[in-house]
Amino acid sequence: MSSSATDPRLAGAGPPKRPLRLSWSDERVRGIVWQVLVVGIVLFIGWWLWSNTVHNLEVRRIATGFGFLDREAGLPIGESLIPYEPTDTYLTALTVGVLNTLKVAIIGIVLATILGTVVGIARLSKNWLLSKIAGFYVEVIRDLPLLLQLLFWYTILQALPGPRQAINPIEGVFLSNRGMKLPFIEWTAAHWWALLAMVAGIGLTVLYARVMRARQYADGQPRKVWPAAIALILGLPLAVWAAFGAPFTPDIPALRGFNFRGGITVSPEFFALLIGLVTYTAGFIAEVVRAGILSVSQGQWEAAEALGMRRGEILRKIVMPQALRVIIPPLTSNYLNLTKNSSLAVAIGYQDIVSIANTTLNQTGQAIEGIAIIMLVYLTISLSISLFMNWYNSKIALVER
């Protein structure tokens, strides 16, 4: 592994090579031998496992391949984002599983980021009590296995009273061992249009802010963006909604017989999984945020203050851009961890991809295919998150020497 031959600095200036030293070609031969050896061993093990597997499958008369995906699944799924019946195919069932994984991962990532940031900042608070409590939370939550926490939350949710004695903290919200019931509205086309209008409003706000920034650059006078932002983001959807006749039929859950009707349901499984994932990951994100903020030196605050900038402005324009650079890479790996940890759903019966693939492979005996599907799904998700975060990170990266 000598670098004397490859390192141009040494090659250029160095004295003539000592004859005893292994020559370049020897080094290369050695390298090739090593590689052939290692690759050979790996290939041999792979081949051995493969031939065993093929043989075992033959003996057990298991047909390989993904043909089973078209068969009727016959497995009931409690919650689904797309219409699903047990008579649908395995492919549909697995799709439901993927969507359920994505659902809990995305909601979890958003909530964990918010909670983690709040706790991380609280840990830096000048208020001694607040910072100590935040520190305690972070220490304890990170030292308990996530699976234990999930089982704990699930047990607590299951120990809630039945629907008839449901806890009713706020009007229309019911907590029982069947999950959480929340009031909602009857969703119509008008609401979709209003939602679309809100997205458009956000886009327009960004545009508007840019125009206003350009104007400020031109004459120096700062302009308020928030009145227009409120009008665009809230007013526009409201107007669209009103234009469609302002349909509004509240859908409030109510007890009918032994269970609730109406409203939207958050199942105890989803709820437990979400609480567990969010509180656990937030503990790690809090540390990331804290380290990121601490990485910006006090001198940056002082220099900006000496220039007359206000604290909020300093945070936005000076500190955050620098802290984010430190925060993003570990934050990404925490997002990935949350997504992978959502696979623990199987332990409490939330039907994510792992749970459904597991049932599938038990029903069909297609172990290899089932596990391959699980791995493929997670590899795809992992890769997408890393690619996105890498892109974002390179956008905000800092130029240095």
Add this chain to the structure above:
Amino acid sequence: MSDIAAGGVPAPAPGAASRRAPIITTGPVAWVRANLFNNWLSTAVTLLLAYLIVRWTLGFIDWAFVNAVWSVPIVNGQAQTAACREIKGVGACWAVVTEKHRFILFGTYPFDEHWRPALVCLLFVALYVVSAMRRFWSWVLVPIWIGTLTLIGVLMWGGILGLTYVPQERWGGLPITLILATFGLAFAFPLAVLVALGRRSRLPAIKMLCILYVELIRGVPLISLLFMASVMFPLFLPEGMNIDKLLRAQVAMILFAAAYLAEVVRGGLQALPKGQYEAADALGLSYWQKTGFIILPQALRLVIPPLVNTFIGFFKDTSLVLIIGIFDLLTAGKTAIVEPAWQGFGVEVYVTIGVIYLVFCFAMSKYSQDLERDLNAHRRR
């Protein structure tokens, strides 16, 4: 005020008598003002938090101690849990722990032989303590580990030295957790070092293999590897050859841990100044001499704190074997409350198990923090 570092002038300043700081800047009152009641917002937060803490602490004390039931009568081998059901929600039923603690700790290991897994747990703890002491950070650790792990195997299995033989199917509880974690580390670590070296190798085929391995494993959840171990692994082996489930899970955990540890070790290898590599080359050492004598000892030292953090994560992750039905601490706890009499007392059991995990993980994380501070102080010289 002699602590102002003056340029060695002995005489106290004439004229300006050293005055006491106004009370607002020192003393407990000042501390409380500055740290709890700095402004109205801070005051509000303090009062709110103090109120919540007091309320919750009192509530917890009521639940965990005042209203708790510590034991219940046993009639005909059946626990009479009526007393517990009565206080459900207002008081803890520690009776379930009193009754089941042996089962939770040692699973179905023969009752009369429980001293053996208990001793094993102590041995594990002793092994951790010794490994944590910096005095032993050398090759001495290798024989110590091999010796202790062998002794642990002998104690668990028995069959020699007058110990009765206990088949592996009957092991359970805390020893399984410690075995999975410790044996996992003992094998994952050397593998991780090799993979980390491979990933920095100049040889493209080896480098690619290592990258592939690390990225694949880190891209999928541990559960999928455990499923692989439990349902797919039997297909991999030649007919007739059978490896028991614990060992299969152990292999999966090793492969998993090695990928993460390899990344940490690689960080250390990268952080090492280039000069060290060049100096080793200049001495004419071979690759393995260079790596073993110069590079690894330094690189590993650099990453001890993150290594410990990875260990903690791995220790917690061993609980995932619950999902494939291996009898570790958490599984034992979950099984203990399956019995109809004890159904519904999961919270008490999980709190107890949580405390056990907390003790282990907190000790490790405290250790890693102290170590980090020490090493940094050392490095800053």
Add this chain to the structure above:
Amino acid sequence: MGETMEAPVASAMRTDAPPAIRLEGVNKWFGALHVLRDINMTVATGERVVVCGPSGSGKSTMIRCINRLEQHQEGRIVVDNIELSDDLRSLDAIRREVGMVFQSFNLFPHLTVLENCTLAPIWVRRMPKKEAEALAMEYLERVRIPEQAAKYPGQLSGGQQQRVAIARALCMKPKIMLFDEPTSALDPEMIKEVLDTMVMLAGTGMTMICVTHEMGFARQVADRVVFMDRGEIVESGEPEAIFSNPQTDRLKLFLSQILRGH
């Protein structure tokens, strides 16, 4: 200290105008540590004061009190006729009048040199961007690094960074400039380029307070040298008088140490 004495810069001190800075009986504690003791000092408009003294004597703390990076606990500080108080408006006003240069530069690493200089004029002084950029280029030219405008601070040498920091402070058009050991983090050859910049600045009639141990600079530029020790002002006077005829033992000792040190 061996450099040849350069021509002194003519004083722009105006005794007729109201003083730029007035400290009256200022006291400050860090916890129980008494860092500033009864500081009384008046700096006239256009006056250039050099502050020196042993490490830990409270020099930084004093000038940081002047733009309220630190808060004093007793006494009054009046800057440009505005008394420092908890009032945010007076704080804003003072921060605009007073520029500061730090020992460790404190440039914003995520902004280019030009952006470093235009940030505060645009957002605090509400200058149009074009104008702010023109102003920044003008000052970058004065500190003789206009060609670095598009680079990031991390790509510059220490001396260049400190000159950018000076330009950045000047872009706010302050009436008073504070320097806290601007050269002590620099290599000798870079010290000169920064000192030259400061001498140039002195030539423009700016009110300046410099914490520095550069005796040559003090002789050339200072109207007055203030010697601090243990949180109090021990001696102050014209540079010649202070350096060649120290009155107190403490100053004698300090001077002997600093001369030996160099």
